[in-house]
Amino acid sequence: QIEPILTGNLPPGFDTSTCRSVYVGNIHVQVTEALLREVFQSAGSVDGCKLIRKEKSSYGFVDYYERGSAALAILTLNRKQIFGQPIRVNWAYASGQREDTTDHFHIFVGDLSPEVTDSALFAFFSAYSPNCSDARVMWDQKTGRSRGYGFVSFRNQQVC
Known part of the structure; x- marks a missing residue:
């Protein structure tokens, strides 16, 4: 089984074994929730998608039905350019875990x-x-x- 190398801001000791959600950062302002879902469906069936809009750069969360799909999304979509801007993809976690x-x-x-x-x-x-x-x-x-x-x-x- 292929696993992504842990990147970005994961809390020490964070356990990815049951995580099915990914954080998506540095999203171009023109990206819609529908486009985000479409891009991330390339890694597997998406259970849910949420886009949080910010003035200069938005972020979001994508929930998968399968953990393997989330791992594949991190491996294949991190640094993918959408509208010329590289997105950052990593495991999602609750901020209270730090x-x-x-x-x-x-x-x-x-x-x-x-x-x-x-x-x-x-x-x-x-x-x-x-x-x-x-x-x-x-x-x-x-x-x-x-x-x-x-x-x-x-x-x-x-x-x-």
């Missing part, structure tokens, strides 16, 4: 390779400290590419 890092200590990490994801950055730092609570790579919304830097959060200052 640990609140408001009171944590954050460090800047620069000179990251373009293929480094949140998950990879978190895995690297958490291997050295169980106090690592989050890692985020900064992405360019227009190009869908990494900006080459990110931030890592820790539960205590001494570890930083």
